[in-house]
Amino acid sequence: MSDSAMSKPQYAVGFHFVVSTPTQTQDKHVRRAIRxxxxxxxxxxxxxxxxxxxxxxxxxxxxxLKLAMPGEAPTPAPTLSVSSPRRIGSDFSGxxxxxxxxxxxxxxxxxxxxxxxxxxxxxxxxxDVHPVERGWFPYMISDLCCLHSMMxxxxxxTDGGSYNQLSRRACLHYAKTLQLLQARLNxxxxxxxxxxxxxMVVFFLASAAELMEDYATVxxxxxxxxxxxxxxxxxxxxxTHNNMQAKVCRADLSYALLSGKQPRLFRDEIQxxxxxxxxNLTQCSHQPHDIYVHAFLGATVDKRLHxxxxxLHAFSCISNLAYQTTxxxxxxxxxxxMISILYRLxxxxxxxDPFQEALRVGLLAVSSxxxxxxxxxxxxxxxxxxxxRNSLWKLRESTDIGIPVPIVLWLTMLLxxxxxxxxxxxxxxxxxxxxxxxxxxxxxxxxxAHEILRSxxxxxxxxxxxxxxxxxxxxxxxxxxxxxxxxxxxx
Numbered sequence: 001m002s003d004s005a006m007s008k009p010q011y012a013v014g015f016h017f018v019v020s021t022p023t024q025t026q027d028k029h030v031r032r033a034i035r036x037x038x039x040x041x042x043x044x045x046x047x048x049x050x051x052x053x054x055x056x057x058x059x060x061x062x063x064x065l066k067l068a069m070p071g072e073a074p075t076p077a078p079t080l081s082v083s084s085p086r087r088i089g090s091d092f093s094g095x096x097x098x099x100x101x102x103x104x105x106x107x108x109x110x111x112x113x114x115x116x117x118x119x120x121x122x123x124x125x126x127x128d129v130h131p132v133e134r135g136w137f138p139y140m141i142s143d144l145c146c147l148h149s150m151m152x153x154x155x156x157x158t159d160g161g162s163y164n165q166l167s168r169r170a171c172l173h174y175a176k177t178l179q180l181l182q183a184r185l186n187x188x189x190x191x192x193x194x195x196x197x198x199x200m201v202v203f204f205l206a207s208a209a210e211l212m213e214d215y216a217t218v219x220x221x222x223x224x225x226x227x228x229x230x231x232x233x234x235x236x237x238x239x240t241h242n243n244m245q246a247k248v249c250r251a252d253l254s255y256a257l258l259s260g261k262q263p264r265l266f267r268d269e270i271q272x273x274x275x276x277x278x279x280n281l282t283q284c285s286h287q288p289h290d291i292y293v294h295a296f297l298g299a300t301v302d303k304r305l306h307x308x309x310x311x312l313h314a315f316s317c318i319s320n321l322a323y324q325t326t327x328x329x330x331x332x333x334x335x336x337x338m339i340s341i342l343y344r345l346x347x348x349x350x351x352x353d354p355f356q357e358a359l360r361v362g363l364l365a366v367s368s369x370x371x372x373x374x375x376x377x378x379x380x381x382x383x384x385x386x387x388x389r390n391s392l393w394k395l396r397e398s399t400d401i402g403i404p405v406p407i408v409l410w411l412t413m414l415l416x417x418x419x420x421x422x423x424x425x426x427x428x429x430x431x432x433x434x435x436x437x438x439x440x441x442x443x444x445x446x447x448x449a450h451e452i453l454r455s456x457x458x459x460x461x462x463x464x465x466x467x468x469x470x471x472x473x474x475x476x477x478x479x480x481x482x483x484x485x486x487x488x489x490x491x
Contacts, residue, residue, distance in 0.1 A: 052275075052276070052279075052333065052336070054336055055271060055275055055336050055339060055340035056235055056236060056245050056249070056336065056339060057235075057236040057240075057245075058271070060240065062332060062333055062336060121331050121334065122373075124319075124322070124323045124461050125318075125319045125322040125323055125328060125329055125334075126322075126328055126329050126330075126331055126334050143197040144180060145177060145180035145181055145184065145197070145198070145201050146197040146198075146200050146201050146204075148173045148176045148177040148180065149173075149177045149181075149200070149201040149204040149205060150204055151173040152170055152173035152174045152177055152204070152205075152208060153204045153205075153207060153208045155167060155169055155170035155173060156170055156174075156208040156211055156212060157208075157211060158170075160211075162212050162213070162214065163212060163214065177201065177205070181198070181201055181202075184198060185198075190231065193228070194228050194231045194232050196238075196239060196242060196244055198228065199225065199228055199229075199238075199244060199247075199248065200247070202221050202224050202225050202228065203225070203247055203248070203251055205217075205221050206218050206221035206222055206225070206251050206255070207251070209221060210254060210258065215258055215259060218254075218255055218258060218259075219255060219259065221251075222251055222252055222255040222264055223264065225248055225251060225252070225264075226252075226264040226265065229248055229265065235248060235249065235265055235266070243332075243335075245335075246332075246335040246339070248265070249265065249335075249339045249343075250335075250338075250372075252264050252265045253338075253339070253342045253343070253346065253372065254372060256342075256346045257346075257364070257368060257372060257381045257383070257384050258381060258383060259383065260383045260384070260387060262346060262347055263343060263346055263347070265343075266343050266347075267347070270343060270344060270347055271340070272303070272304040272307060272344060273307060274307045274310055274311055275311050275336070275337065275340040275341070276311055276314050276315065276318075276337060277307070277310035277311045277313065277314040279314075289405075289406045289451070289452050289455035290313075290455040292404055292406070293404055293406050293407060293455055293456065294306075294310070296404050296407070297309065297407075300355075301355075301356050301359065302348070302350070302356060304344060304348060305345075305348060305350075305356060305359065305360055305363075307344075308341055308344045308345050308348075308363060309359070309363060309456075309457070311337070311340065311341050312341055312363055312366070312367065312370075312457045313455075313456065313457055315337055315341070315370070315457075316370075316454075316457045316458055316459045317454075319370070319459045319462075320454075320459060320460050323459075323460065323461050338367075338370075338371040338372075341363075341367060341371075342364070342367055342371065342372075345360055345363055345364050345367065346364065348360055354391070354394045354395045354397075354398045355395060355398070355403065357391050357394070358391040358392055358394070358395040358411060359407070359411070361384075361387050361388050361391045362388065362391075362392075362410070362411055362414050363457070364384060364388075365384055365385070365388045365414060365415075365418045366414060366417075366418065366457050366463075368381050368384060368418070369417070369418060369459075369462055369463070370459060370462060385415075385418065385419055388414075388415055388418065389415060389430075392411060392412070392415060392430065393429070395411070396429065396433055405437065405441045405452060406452045406453070406455045406456055407456065408437050409434075409437050409438070409441070409443075409449065409452055409453065410452075410453055410456040410457070410458075412430060412433045412434040412437055413434060413449075413453060413467055413470055413471070415430055416430070416434070416466060416467070416469075416470035417463045417466040417467050417470070420466055421466075421470075427477055431473070431474065431477070434470065434474050435474050435477055435478055438471070438474050438475070438478065439478060444475075446468050446471050446472070449467075449471050450464075450467075450468075453467065
Protein backbone atom coordinates (compact mmCIF):
# COMPACT_ATOMS: atom_id res chain seq x y z
CA MET A 1 0.00 0.00 0.00
CA SER A 2 1.69 3.16 -1.15
CA ASP A 3 1.77 6.28 0.97
CA SER A 4 0.58 8.35 -1.98
CA ALA A 5 -2.53 6.21 -2.33
CA MET A 6 -3.27 6.57 1.34
CA SER A 7 -2.62 10.28 1.65
CA LYS A 8 -3.96 11.71 -1.62
CA PRO A 9 -6.48 14.48 -0.85
CA GLN A 10 -9.95 13.83 -2.22
CA TYR A 11 -11.38 17.32 -1.85
CA ALA A 12 -11.11 20.02 -4.49
CA VAL A 13 -8.06 22.25 -4.53
CA GLY A 14 -8.89 25.83 -3.58
CA PHE A 15 -11.73 24.87 -1.21
CA HIS A 16 -11.43 27.83 1.15
CA PHE A 17 -11.29 27.57 4.92
CA VAL A 18 -14.88 28.44 5.83
CA VAL A 19 -16.57 27.14 8.92
CA SER A 20 -20.25 26.76 8.10
CA THR A 21 -23.23 25.54 10.06
CA PRO A 22 -25.34 22.61 8.86
CA THR A 23 -28.42 24.82 8.59
CA GLN A 24 -26.85 27.14 6.07
CA THR A 25 -27.45 26.64 2.37
CA GLN A 26 -24.94 24.28 0.78
CA ASP A 27 -24.04 23.77 -2.85
CA LYS A 28 -25.95 21.15 -4.80
CA HIS A 29 -23.21 18.49 -4.52
CA VAL A 30 -23.16 18.65 -0.72
CA ARG A 31 -26.98 18.68 -0.57
CA ARG A 32 -27.11 15.60 -2.79
CA ALA A 33 -24.56 13.80 -0.55
CA ILE A 34 -26.58 14.68 2.55
CA ARG A 35 -29.84 13.41 1.00
CA UNK A 36 -28.09 10.18 0.01
CA UNK A 37 -26.66 9.70 3.49
CA UNK A 38 -30.01 10.45 5.13
CA UNK A 39 -31.74 7.87 2.94
CA UNK A 40 -29.21 5.21 3.94
CA UNK A 41 -29.46 6.22 7.60
CA UNK A 42 -33.23 5.88 7.51
CA UNK A 43 -35.23 2.71 7.12
CA UNK A 44 -33.40 1.82 3.92
CA UNK A 45 -30.43 0.19 5.65
CA UNK A 46 -30.95 -3.42 6.61
CA UNK A 47 -30.48 -4.15 10.30
CA UNK A 48 -27.58 -6.52 10.76
CA UNK A 49 -27.45 -9.34 13.25
CA UNK A 50 -26.16 -8.10 16.61
CA UNK A 51 -24.04 -11.22 17.03
CA UNK A 52 -20.41 -10.34 16.60
CA UNK A 53 -17.41 -12.23 15.31
CA UNK A 54 -13.99 -11.56 16.78
CA UNK A 55 -11.89 -8.97 14.96
CA UNK A 56 -8.75 -10.82 16.08
CA UNK A 57 -10.01 -14.25 14.99
CA UNK A 58 -12.90 -13.82 12.51
CA UNK A 59 -13.81 -17.52 12.75
CA UNK A 60 -14.63 -17.14 16.46
CA UNK A 61 -18.04 -15.82 17.50
CA UNK A 62 -18.18 -13.42 20.44
CA UNK A 63 -21.91 -13.76 20.98
CA UNK A 64 -24.61 -11.14 21.24
CA LEU A 65 -23.40 -7.55 21.22
CA LYS A 66 -25.84 -6.28 23.82
CA LEU A 67 -25.19 -4.41 27.02
CA ALA A 68 -25.32 -6.90 29.87
CA MET A 69 -26.56 -6.58 33.42
CA PRO A 70 -23.96 -7.35 36.11
CA GLY A 71 -23.90 -11.12 36.49
CA GLU A 72 -25.15 -11.77 32.96
CA ALA A 73 -21.71 -12.21 31.40
CA PRO A 74 -21.23 -15.70 29.95
CA THR A 75 -19.17 -18.03 32.09
CA PRO A 76 -15.85 -18.79 30.40
CA ALA A 77 -14.46 -22.24 29.91
CA PRO A 78 -12.38 -23.42 32.89
CA THR A 79 -8.86 -22.05 32.82
CA LEU A 80 -5.74 -24.05 33.51
CA SER A 81 -5.02 -23.77 37.20
CA VAL A 82 -3.10 -25.43 39.99
CA SER A 83 -5.02 -27.85 42.15
CA SER A 84 -5.05 -26.85 45.79
CA PRO A 85 -6.74 -27.85 49.04
CA ARG A 86 -9.49 -25.82 50.68
CA ARG A 87 -8.03 -22.50 51.83
CA ILE A 88 -7.40 -21.87 55.50
CA GLY A 89 -6.12 -18.50 56.65
CA SER A 90 -5.11 -15.86 54.11
CA ASP A 91 -6.29 -15.66 50.51
CA PHE A 92 -3.06 -17.30 49.32
CA SER A 93 -2.51 -19.91 51.99
CA GLY A 94 -4.00 -22.70 49.85
CA UNK A 95 -1.92 -22.00 46.75
CA UNK A 96 0.92 -24.28 45.75
CA UNK A 97 3.80 -21.82 45.69
CA UNK A 98 7.28 -22.41 44.27
CA UNK A 99 9.99 -23.48 46.72
CA UNK A 100 11.26 -20.58 48.82
CA UNK A 101 8.19 -18.38 48.28
CA UNK A 102 5.91 -17.78 51.28
CA UNK A 103 2.29 -16.63 51.03
CA UNK A 104 2.94 -13.40 52.96
CA UNK A 105 5.45 -12.40 50.26
CA UNK A 106 2.80 -12.18 47.55
CA UNK A 107 0.03 -10.24 49.31
CA UNK A 108 1.13 -7.09 47.48
CA UNK A 109 0.50 -8.78 44.14
CA UNK A 110 -3.19 -8.17 44.71
CA UNK A 111 -2.40 -4.47 44.18
CA UNK A 112 -0.92 -5.26 40.78
CA UNK A 113 -4.07 -7.11 39.73
CA UNK A 114 -6.32 -4.33 41.02
CA UNK A 115 -4.29 -1.62 39.25
CA UNK A 116 -4.27 -3.59 36.03
CA UNK A 117 -7.95 -4.54 35.97
CA UNK A 118 -9.19 -1.10 37.09
CA UNK A 119 -7.13 0.64 34.43
CA UNK A 120 -8.08 -1.81 31.68
CA UNK A 121 -11.83 -2.06 32.28
CA UNK A 122 -13.53 1.28 33.13
CA UNK A 123 -16.23 0.41 35.64
CA UNK A 124 -18.59 3.10 34.26
CA UNK A 125 -19.18 1.16 31.04
CA UNK A 126 -17.71 -2.29 31.55
CA UNK A 127 -18.35 -5.29 33.77
CA ASP A 128 -15.91 -4.93 36.65
CA VAL A 129 -13.40 -7.68 35.86
CA HIS A 130 -12.91 -9.96 32.90
CA PRO A 131 -14.12 -13.39 34.13
CA VAL A 132 -10.88 -15.10 33.15
CA GLU A 133 -8.84 -12.68 35.27
CA ARG A 134 -10.05 -14.59 38.30
CA GLY A 135 -8.57 -17.82 37.01
CA TRP A 136 -5.10 -16.96 35.75
CA PHE A 137 -3.56 -15.81 39.02
CA PRO A 138 -2.96 -19.24 40.63
CA TYR A 139 -1.73 -20.47 37.25
CA MET A 140 0.82 -17.66 36.89
CA ILE A 141 1.96 -17.79 40.48
CA SER A 142 2.97 -21.44 40.09
CA ASP A 143 5.67 -20.38 37.61
CA LEU A 144 8.74 -19.05 39.42
CA CYS A 145 9.92 -16.81 36.56
CA CYS A 146 6.46 -15.29 36.17
CA LEU A 147 6.17 -14.83 39.91
CA HIS A 148 9.46 -12.92 40.07
CA SER A 149 8.40 -10.75 37.13
CA MET A 150 5.15 -9.87 38.91
CA MET A 151 7.03 -9.12 42.13
CA UNK A 152 9.42 -6.90 40.17
CA UNK A 153 6.53 -5.06 38.51
CA UNK A 154 4.74 -4.22 41.73
CA UNK A 155 8.02 -3.22 43.40
CA UNK A 156 8.93 -0.99 40.44
CA UNK A 157 5.53 0.64 40.72
CA THR A 158 6.10 1.22 44.43
CA ASP A 159 9.64 2.55 43.96
CA GLY A 160 8.92 4.76 40.95
CA GLY A 161 11.72 6.53 39.10
CA SER A 162 14.17 4.67 36.87
CA TYR A 163 16.18 1.44 37.01
CA ASN A 164 18.93 3.33 38.86
CA GLN A 165 16.47 4.19 41.65
CA LEU A 166 15.06 0.71 42.20
CA SER A 167 15.19 -0.77 45.68
CA ARG A 168 17.38 -3.76 46.50
CA ARG A 169 14.30 -5.95 46.62
CA ALA A 170 13.17 -4.86 43.13
CA CYS A 171 16.66 -5.44 41.73
CA LEU A 172 16.70 -8.93 43.23
CA HIS A 173 13.41 -9.88 41.56
CA TYR A 174 14.53 -8.27 38.29
CA ALA A 175 17.82 -10.18 38.21
CA LYS A 176 16.09 -13.46 39.04
CA THR A 177 13.49 -12.86 36.33
CA LEU A 178 16.13 -12.24 33.65
CA GLN A 179 18.15 -15.26 34.77
CA LEU A 180 15.19 -17.64 34.62
CA LEU A 181 13.87 -16.11 31.40
CA GLN A 182 17.23 -16.44 29.62
CA ALA A 183 17.53 -20.05 30.76
CA ARG A 184 14.18 -21.05 29.29
CA LEU A 185 14.82 -19.14 26.06
CA ASN A 186 18.06 -21.11 25.62
CA UNK A 187 16.38 -24.50 26.00
CA UNK A 188 16.27 -26.70 22.92
CA UNK A 189 12.63 -27.53 23.59
CA UNK A 190 10.80 -24.26 22.93
CA UNK A 191 7.56 -25.34 24.62
CA UNK A 192 8.24 -23.43 27.83
CA UNK A 193 9.90 -20.53 25.96
CA UNK A 194 6.66 -19.88 24.05
CA UNK A 195 4.25 -20.69 26.88
CA UNK A 196 1.59 -18.36 28.25
CA UNK A 197 3.62 -17.81 31.41
CA UNK A 198 6.65 -16.71 29.37
CA UNK A 199 4.45 -14.29 27.44
CA MET A 200 3.24 -12.88 30.75
CA VAL A 201 6.84 -12.49 31.98
CA VAL A 202 7.71 -10.35 28.96
CA PHE A 203 4.40 -8.48 29.32
CA PHE A 204 5.21 -7.54 32.93
CA LEU A 205 8.75 -6.49 31.99
CA ALA A 206 7.41 -4.26 29.21
CA SER A 207 4.86 -2.71 31.57
CA ALA A 208 7.53 -1.98 34.17
CA ALA A 209 9.81 -0.42 31.53
CA GLU A 210 6.93 1.78 30.37
CA LEU A 211 6.30 2.86 33.95
CA MET A 212 9.95 3.91 34.25
CA GLU A 213 9.81 5.63 30.84
CA ASP A 214 12.52 3.41 29.40
CA TYR A 215 10.95 3.22 25.96
CA ALA A 216 13.93 1.54 24.26
CA THR A 217 13.49 -1.38 26.67
CA VAL A 218 9.74 -1.36 26.01
CA UNK A 219 10.48 -1.75 22.30
CA UNK A 220 12.87 -4.65 22.93
CA UNK A 221 10.29 -6.48 25.03
CA UNK A 222 7.52 -5.91 22.48
CA UNK A 223 9.77 -7.29 19.74
CA UNK A 224 10.35 -10.30 21.98
CA UNK A 225 6.60 -10.72 22.36
CA UNK A 226 6.26 -10.57 18.59
CA UNK A 227 8.76 -13.41 18.13
CA UNK A 228 7.05 -15.60 20.71
CA UNK A 229 3.60 -14.91 19.25
CA UNK A 230 4.83 -15.75 15.74
CA UNK A 231 6.29 -19.03 17.01
CA UNK A 232 2.91 -19.81 18.52
CA UNK A 233 1.22 -19.26 15.13
CA UNK A 234 0.12 -15.64 15.48
CA UNK A 235 -2.26 -13.79 17.80
CA UNK A 236 -5.17 -15.93 16.59
CA UNK A 237 -3.47 -19.05 17.99
CA UNK A 238 -3.18 -17.66 21.53
CA UNK A 239 -5.44 -18.91 24.28
CA THR A 240 -8.73 -16.98 24.50
CA HIS A 241 -9.66 -18.39 27.91
CA ASN A 242 -6.95 -16.50 29.79
CA ASN A 243 -7.31 -13.27 27.79
CA MET A 244 -3.80 -13.64 26.38
CA GLN A 245 -4.75 -12.18 22.99
CA ALA A 246 -5.90 -8.90 24.51
CA LYS A 247 -2.86 -8.62 26.81
CA VAL A 248 -0.41 -9.04 23.93
CA CYS A 249 -2.30 -6.60 21.69
CA ARG A 250 -2.53 -4.03 24.47
CA ALA A 251 1.25 -4.14 24.99
CA ASP A 252 1.81 -3.81 21.25
CA LEU A 253 -0.59 -0.88 20.90
CA SER A 254 0.83 0.91 23.93
CA TYR A 255 4.28 0.64 22.34
CA ALA A 256 2.89 2.15 19.11
CA LEU A 257 1.33 5.11 20.94
CA LEU A 258 4.48 5.70 22.96
CA SER A 259 6.83 5.60 20.00
CA GLY A 260 4.71 6.81 17.10
CA LYS A 261 5.72 3.70 15.16
CA GLN A 262 3.43 1.09 13.66
CA PRO A 263 2.44 -1.80 15.92
CA ARG A 264 4.38 -5.04 15.43
CA LEU A 265 1.32 -7.28 15.03
CA PHE A 266 -1.44 -7.46 12.38
CA ARG A 267 0.68 -5.68 9.78
CA ASP A 268 -0.66 -7.78 6.92
CA GLU A 269 -4.02 -8.79 8.37
CA ILE A 270 -5.95 -5.55 8.83
CA GLN A 271 -9.72 -5.66 8.31
CA UNK A 272 -10.76 -2.16 7.32
CA UNK A 273 -14.55 -2.45 7.35
CA UNK A 274 -16.68 -1.20 10.26
CA UNK A 275 -16.66 -3.49 13.29
CA UNK A 276 -19.71 -2.25 15.24
CA UNK A 277 -21.03 0.88 13.51
CA UNK A 278 -23.36 -0.92 11.08
CA UNK A 279 -25.17 -2.95 13.75
CA ASN A 280 -27.75 -0.41 14.94
CA LEU A 281 -26.79 -1.00 18.56
CA THR A 282 -28.10 2.34 19.79
CA GLN A 283 -30.89 4.61 18.60
CA CYS A 284 -28.81 7.74 19.04
CA SER A 285 -29.59 10.80 16.96
CA HIS A 286 -27.50 13.93 16.63
CA GLN A 287 -29.43 15.67 13.88
CA PRO A 288 -28.71 17.66 11.89
CA HIS A 289 -25.02 17.43 12.73
CA ASP A 290 -24.38 13.71 12.23
CA ILE A 291 -25.90 13.49 8.75
CA TYR A 292 -23.95 16.56 7.62
CA VAL A 293 -20.69 15.31 9.16
CA HIS A 294 -20.80 11.80 7.71
CA ALA A 295 -21.92 13.03 4.29
CA PHE A 296 -18.97 15.41 4.24
CA LEU A 297 -16.50 12.76 5.44
CA GLY A 298 -17.88 10.15 3.07
CA ALA A 299 -17.12 12.47 0.18
CA THR A 300 -13.73 13.75 1.33
CA VAL A 301 -11.76 11.21 3.38
CA ASP A 302 -10.35 7.74 2.98
CA LYS A 303 -13.07 5.14 3.64
CA ARG A 304 -10.87 3.26 6.11
CA LEU A 305 -10.48 6.37 8.24
CA HIS A 306 -14.18 7.14 8.02
CA UNK A 307 -15.05 3.60 9.15
CA UNK A 308 -12.77 3.93 12.18
CA UNK A 309 -14.50 7.19 13.10
CA UNK A 310 -17.92 5.59 12.71
CA UNK A 311 -16.89 2.75 15.04
CA LEU A 312 -15.53 5.20 17.62
CA HIS A 313 -18.74 7.22 17.39
CA ALA A 314 -20.81 4.08 17.94
CA PHE A 315 -18.62 3.14 20.91
CA SER A 316 -19.01 6.59 22.45
CA CYS A 317 -22.81 6.36 22.14
CA ILE A 318 -22.79 2.87 23.69
CA SER A 319 -20.54 4.15 26.50
CA ASN A 320 -22.86 7.06 27.26
CA LEU A 321 -25.82 4.66 27.37
CA ALA A 322 -23.95 2.23 29.62
CA TYR A 323 -23.00 5.05 31.98
CA GLN A 324 -26.63 6.14 32.30
CA THR A 325 -27.94 2.61 32.95
CA THR A 326 -26.97 -0.49 34.87
CA UNK A 327 -26.18 -2.36 31.65
CA UNK A 328 -22.52 -2.74 30.72
CA UNK A 329 -20.30 -3.99 27.93
CA UNK A 330 -18.61 -7.34 28.40
CA UNK A 331 -14.82 -6.96 28.83
CA UNK A 332 -14.21 -9.31 25.91
CA UNK A 333 -16.18 -7.15 23.47
CA UNK A 334 -14.66 -3.98 24.94
CA UNK A 335 -11.19 -5.41 24.18
CA UNK A 336 -12.16 -6.37 20.63
CA UNK A 337 -13.56 -2.89 19.92
CA MET A 338 -10.37 -1.28 21.25
CA ILE A 339 -8.10 -3.57 19.23
CA SER A 340 -10.07 -3.19 15.99
CA ILE A 341 -10.06 0.62 16.15
CA LEU A 342 -6.50 1.22 17.32
CA TYR A 343 -4.84 -1.19 14.90
CA ARG A 344 -6.61 0.49 11.98
CA LEU A 345 -5.72 4.02 13.08
CA UNK A 346 -2.07 3.24 13.83
CA UNK A 347 -1.62 1.58 10.43
CA UNK A 348 -2.85 4.59 8.46
CA UNK A 349 -0.88 7.70 7.51
CA UNK A 350 -1.84 10.88 5.62
CA UNK A 351 1.23 13.10 5.96
CA UNK A 352 0.57 14.97 2.70
CA ASP A 353 -3.07 15.63 3.64
CA PRO A 354 -3.33 17.94 6.69
CA PHE A 355 -7.04 17.38 7.28
CA GLN A 356 -7.04 13.59 7.15
CA GLU A 357 -3.89 13.36 9.27
CA ALA A 358 -5.33 15.75 11.89
CA LEU A 359 -8.50 13.66 11.95
CA ARG A 360 -6.58 10.38 12.26
CA VAL A 361 -4.34 11.66 15.06
CA GLY A 362 -7.34 13.23 16.80
CA LEU A 363 -9.09 9.87 16.76
CA LEU A 364 -5.97 8.23 18.18
CA ALA A 365 -5.77 10.86 20.90
CA VAL A 366 -9.38 10.44 21.95
CA SER A 367 -8.96 6.65 21.78
CA SER A 368 -6.10 6.87 24.27
CA UNK A 369 -8.49 8.52 26.76
CA UNK A 370 -11.06 5.74 26.26
CA UNK A 371 -8.96 2.59 26.00
CA UNK A 372 -5.36 3.16 27.10
CA UNK A 373 -5.52 5.19 30.28
CA UNK A 374 -2.63 4.89 32.71
CA UNK A 375 -4.14 5.90 36.05
CA UNK A 376 -0.71 5.96 37.70
CA UNK A 377 1.08 7.99 34.99
CA UNK A 378 0.65 11.63 34.02
CA UNK A 379 0.46 12.14 30.24
CA UNK A 380 1.97 8.73 29.37
CA UNK A 381 1.65 9.35 25.64
CA UNK A 382 3.60 12.58 25.27
CA UNK A 383 4.63 11.67 21.73
CA UNK A 384 0.99 11.32 20.73
CA UNK A 385 0.13 14.67 22.29
CA UNK A 386 2.95 16.35 20.37
CA UNK A 387 1.80 14.67 17.16
CA UNK A 388 -1.73 15.85 17.84
CA ARG A 389 -0.60 19.42 18.49
CA ASN A 390 1.58 19.51 15.36
CA SER A 391 -1.14 18.05 13.13
CA LEU A 392 -3.59 20.72 14.28
CA TRP A 393 -1.01 23.45 13.68
CA LYS A 394 -0.48 22.22 10.10
CA LEU A 395 -4.24 22.13 9.59
CA ARG A 396 -4.58 25.63 10.99
CA GLU A 397 -1.98 26.87 8.52
CA SER A 398 -3.80 25.28 5.57
CA THR A 399 -5.92 27.69 3.55
CA ASP A 400 -7.69 25.34 1.14
CA ILE A 401 -9.65 23.12 3.51
CA GLY A 402 -13.30 23.63 4.37
CA ILE A 403 -14.37 21.94 7.62
CA PRO A 404 -17.93 21.62 8.95
CA VAL A 405 -18.65 23.06 12.38
CA PRO A 406 -18.90 19.76 14.30
CA ILE A 407 -15.54 18.54 13.04
CA VAL A 408 -13.56 21.73 13.59
CA LEU A 409 -15.20 22.33 16.99
CA TRP A 410 -14.32 18.77 18.02
CA LEU A 411 -10.74 19.06 16.76
CA THR A 412 -10.08 22.36 18.55
CA MET A 413 -11.80 21.25 21.75
CA LEU A 414 -10.17 17.82 21.78
CA LEU A 415 -6.61 18.92 22.49
CA UNK A 416 -7.81 20.87 25.55
CA UNK A 417 -9.52 17.69 26.77
CA UNK A 418 -6.76 15.18 26.00
CA UNK A 419 -4.04 17.37 27.50
CA UNK A 420 -6.29 18.21 30.45
CA UNK A 421 -4.94 21.74 30.11
CA UNK A 422 -5.96 24.60 32.35
CA UNK A 423 -8.06 27.28 30.58
CA UNK A 424 -6.06 30.46 29.91
CA UNK A 425 -7.22 34.08 29.91
CA UNK A 426 -4.39 34.94 27.49
CA UNK A 427 -5.12 32.51 24.66
CA UNK A 428 -2.65 30.76 22.40
CA UNK A 429 -3.29 29.89 18.74
CA UNK A 430 -5.46 26.88 19.65
CA UNK A 431 -7.67 28.89 21.97
CA UNK A 432 -8.01 31.62 19.33
CA UNK A 433 -9.09 28.97 16.84
CA UNK A 434 -11.64 27.57 19.29
CA UNK A 435 -12.99 31.09 19.90
CA UNK A 436 -13.34 31.63 16.15
CA UNK A 437 -15.34 28.43 15.70
CA UNK A 438 -17.70 29.22 18.58
CA UNK A 439 -18.19 32.80 17.36
CA UNK A 440 -18.76 31.98 13.68
CA UNK A 441 -21.14 29.11 14.47
CA UNK A 442 -23.23 31.27 16.80
CA UNK A 443 -22.87 28.82 19.70
CA UNK A 444 -23.79 30.53 22.97
CA UNK A 445 -24.32 27.67 25.43
CA UNK A 446 -22.53 24.52 26.55
CA UNK A 447 -25.68 22.54 25.73
CA UNK A 448 -25.37 23.55 22.07
CA ALA A 449 -21.66 22.78 21.97
CA HIS A 450 -22.19 19.46 23.75
CA GLU A 451 -24.82 18.31 21.24
CA ILE A 452 -22.46 19.11 18.37
CA LEU A 453 -19.51 17.33 19.99
CA ARG A 454 -21.59 14.21 20.57
CA SER A 455 -22.05 13.89 16.80
CA UNK A 456 -18.33 13.09 16.63
CA UNK A 457 -16.76 11.12 19.54
CA UNK A 458 -17.66 12.30 23.02
CA UNK A 459 -17.98 10.19 26.17
CA UNK A 460 -19.56 12.31 28.87
CA UNK A 461 -17.93 10.91 31.99
CA UNK A 462 -14.47 11.08 30.37
CA UNK A 463 -14.55 14.38 28.47
CA UNK A 464 -17.33 16.49 29.99
CA UNK A 465 -15.53 18.31 32.80
CA UNK A 466 -12.51 19.44 30.76
CA UNK A 467 -14.66 20.25 27.73
CA UNK A 468 -17.03 22.43 29.69
CA UNK A 469 -14.15 24.35 31.29
CA UNK A 470 -12.57 24.98 27.90
CA UNK A 471 -15.89 26.18 26.47
CA UNK A 472 -16.60 28.49 29.41
CA UNK A 473 -13.11 29.97 29.14
CA UNK A 474 -13.71 30.61 25.42
CA UNK A 475 -17.04 32.31 26.13
CA UNK A 476 -15.36 34.48 28.77
CA UNK A 477 -12.65 35.53 26.32
CA UNK A 478 -15.29 36.38 23.71
CA UNK A 479 -17.26 38.44 26.23
CA UNK A 480 -14.12 40.39 27.10
CA UNK A 481 -13.77 41.64 23.55
CA UNK A 482 -12.03 38.84 21.72
CA UNK A 483 -15.23 38.44 19.69
CA UNK A 484 -14.66 41.74 17.89
CA UNK A 485 -11.15 40.60 16.96
CA UNK A 486 -12.52 37.31 15.70
CA UNK A 487 -15.17 39.09 13.66
CA UNK A 488 -12.51 41.39 12.19
CA UNK A 489 -10.33 38.42 11.26
CA UNK A 490 -13.32 36.65 9.69
CA UNK A 491 -14.30 39.55 7.44
